[in-house]
Amino acid sequence: MIETHELTRHFKDVRAVDGIDLRVAEGELVALLGPNGAGKSTTLRMLTTLIPPTSGTARVAGFDVTRQQRQVRQHIGYIGQGNGAAHSQRGRDELISQGRAYGLTVRAARARAAELIDSLGLGEVADRTVSTLSGGQRRRLDIAMGLIHAPRLLFLDEPSTGLDPQNRANLQEHIVALRREHGTTILLTTHYLDEADSLAERVIVVDHGRIVADDTPDRLKAVHAGDRVVLTLATGADADRAAALSARVPAATVTRGGRTLHIAVPGAPALVPGLLADLRADGVTVAAVEVSRPTLDDVFLNLTGRSLREGAPVAADLDLVGA
């Protein structure tokens, strides 16, 4: 569905996108993840023909983005970062105009608009001027506009930014349903790690215009962050013995800070009961134990040295926490 080769876009001396090779197969749901300015929107804008690449090529839905722009546009849906519906229009009117733009007859456009208004719960607001709608209502209208021609391939640029948690959950359900019921291929960007985690079965991490990782969320977490066990021991002597013992666990990395041990180890939840039994048999008293699964943010931190969480301070070295 999407195939790019060395896709590049420069703005004066900014390398917004710096040689991206991307392949997305039919039916995939892929999340592009990256800090502000990583080049996510620019990538999407090239794939949707809104801006031409500086160099490199991209085929989208079987057509070349520079030489067959109209065909690409006909076959894709795009929901951008802004509001698709003009503020001076009524929602339903905009939906019908969109339908007409994709070549639907007036009758078909009306029917499709009514269908989307219904399925996105816009019934009460569709005949009001867009400027009077709330942010969440407008966002749902944007989604409806992007879906008017039932595209086989859908691009969403930060679809849930600015939505409250309930609207966000609603939107995610919609995205999942699109994929399940219509087999729509979806490429989205997001700032919400939990969203990427729960929604996409493939996450592509972009930084400085390049792809730095591309895998399932689980594998990314396993490879780039790993599980973590935090043990707090009763005494310093206990901590010494526990450190020696846990260092023998295969593939474990142990960091010590006072009476606390941080053990990075794959498959931690299954290993902990055994470890605790061994410690007890050895006469070591464990005061507290905590097992944490890695988040995509940990992955992010490891890959880019930055946290994705908005407003989060630049990475403190986790291994030193509690030292």
Added chain:
Amino acid sequence: MTTFAADTVTVFSRELRPVLRNPASIVFSMVQPLFFLALFAPLLPDTPDGSSALQWFVPGIVVMSCLFGTSMTGSNLLFEMQTGSHERMLVTPLRRPALLVGRALKEIVPMFAQAALIVAVCVPFGFEVHLGGALLGLAVLAAFCVGLGALSYTLALASKNQEWLFWTVQQTLLFPLLLLAGMLLPVEGGPGWLQTAARFNPLTYVVDAERALFNGEVAAATTVTGALAAVAVGALGLAVGVRAMRRSA
């Protein structure tokens, strides 16, 4: 896929819809011309041949109202560029030229409505209507109006996110164009430089043609010159506008 004509109709109808939903909006942009009509026209002396000054003044006000409304129209696009709905249109298969032409053609509708309103207001005060000539005059004005609308959209596209730039240019050009076209007072009595400047203003010929046509002088030479000037502005505006729209991203 759609045809160019169908694309243009789609864009045209989309632009027109908010106007039809709220027809009162047509009156907002003509508040100033109406003030000129109410407060300026009574100051004008009757023409030497004894006819009411309105016969001379009203066609100018019809052009003025078109000038005010249409030169501002780019601000709608500017706003849509800022909110994201222009991007939404660019990502549809609508042809780029249709995005401009459809919008520019829509300007004709409020122009006609405003002209009808002005004429209707003036008839009770002794303004004589020559229907055939007036309709022909509006056809000429339509060509001018489409070109001006296209230029206003071009200005919006060029201003991108700088709203001030759009308004500065629009306001700076509006009054010199209007005064130099002899819309409020005849230019003939002015100094030589002013008359020369007026000769380079295409609007001068349009205004002269409107005066002739609204007074029923269909076969006059001014009519032909005015029509040519209007068509030239129309063609130039569309050419420049289409170019700008093709580059829009």
